[in-house]
Every structure is written in C-alpha cells, then in structure tokens.
Amino acid sequence: MTDENGDVQVLLVEDDPSIASSLGDSLRGAGYVVEHVATGQAAIDAELGDLVLLDLGLPDMDGYDVCRAIRSVSNVPIIVITARGEELDRVLGLELGADDYVVKPFGFRELVARIRAVTRRATAASAVHGQPADDADDIVTVGPLQIDRRTHRVTLDTAGVVAELALTPKEFELLSFLADDAGAVRTRTDIVEHVWDANWFGPTKTVDAHVAGIRRKLGDSRWIEAVRGVGFRLEVPSTEAD
C-alpha cells in the first residue's frame, strides 16, 4: 500500500482538529504525504499537491467557493468531504469541478479507493499528454464538437466561433466515452465502469449530475439524451429546420 501511495501529496482541508488529526494519521499511515490546513483561505494559498481533500464546512469561507477558487487555477483532483448528502447535486453538478465526494461519516477504505481512482485518472491523463501527437486516433469529432484526448481539450464550434469547454476530469471522461460511439446508447453500468470504477458503489445520481454539468457547458441539453431506464446517448442537437 505504501509503495502505491507514496508519491501522492494530499492537501487536507479540514477545520475539525480531531478529524484532521485522525484522517491525517491514517493517510500518512497509508503512505500519503499530507499537508493539512484548517481554513479555506489557507487552502487557496497552499501548495495543492496531487490531490485536494476538501471539507465543505469551513469557518472562514464557503467550501463551494474554495472548490471553485482552486479549480479556477488548477486541474488538481478534488474530493469533497461533506456532511450534507442532500447537496451533492450542487457539489457535482454546478461549476465547482469536484471530481468525487465522500459523505461523513465515511470509511477510510472507501476514501482511499476514491483517492486511488481520481489520482489514477489524473496520472493517465498527464501520461497521455506526454505522448507524441497522433491526431487520427486522439481526436473525436461529433458535428461541431471536437474532443482531443491527447491534450484533454474539448472545443465546440458555434456558428463559426470555436470555444473551449472547461470540463472537469470526470466530465471529460464521460463525454469522451459517449463520443466514442456517438448516437449509440451507453448504459449506466457501462458509464460507471468506464468513467468511475468497476468497483464504484456510489449513487447513480452522480452520473446524472455529471451529465447535467456537461449539458450546461455545451449550452444545449439536447446534446445528451437520457434514454429512460437504459442510459445516455450523445447526439448533435438538430437545428430548427424540422
């Protein structure tokens, strides 16, 4: 376990001293390098490391604002820690850019599984960045939408104006997975296995929250059609010439 986690630097943002202390100890025991801060401002000022564990209930700032502030300057994976399960749609669906979440109380093994999943994806993404360009394989085009897996960039051409979309790592993986077989329905099970993890037991609402986030960024909800009881399909929205 230590070898696997040893190079991962975790910024732990948690104001509760007892949680911070026990969680910090557990993470260090599992081989992570942990820096702890207790306020939102300290988190924004800190070295972000490889992963941010962000408690949403902080004394000086709204955790949402902290999340947004970090995301505005970095693609570092962010796992939100919340006691407020009912607000997960806000966490994942709005422009906060969190990659995953755990709800208090949570098990340490669950947390480590989440950490491994998000850091593995981040590592895979940066490894892809280092490879030489091979445009034919790396770029998927669906109508005006272009997804470049090498650079992890998504652009949308709207009437000749090309804009880059700021997707979170998970949103990127989800959109990329749908785009690989545009027009076909991807089942929720396939989506969870490919985008999250085969052994991910989170609520399927997470998929919906990410779909909502992508739709909003694409500016047209018709890009991703929900097929009731099955899953989701990516399609170019039809123009009004019906």
Ligand code: CA
């Ligand atoms: Ca707190």
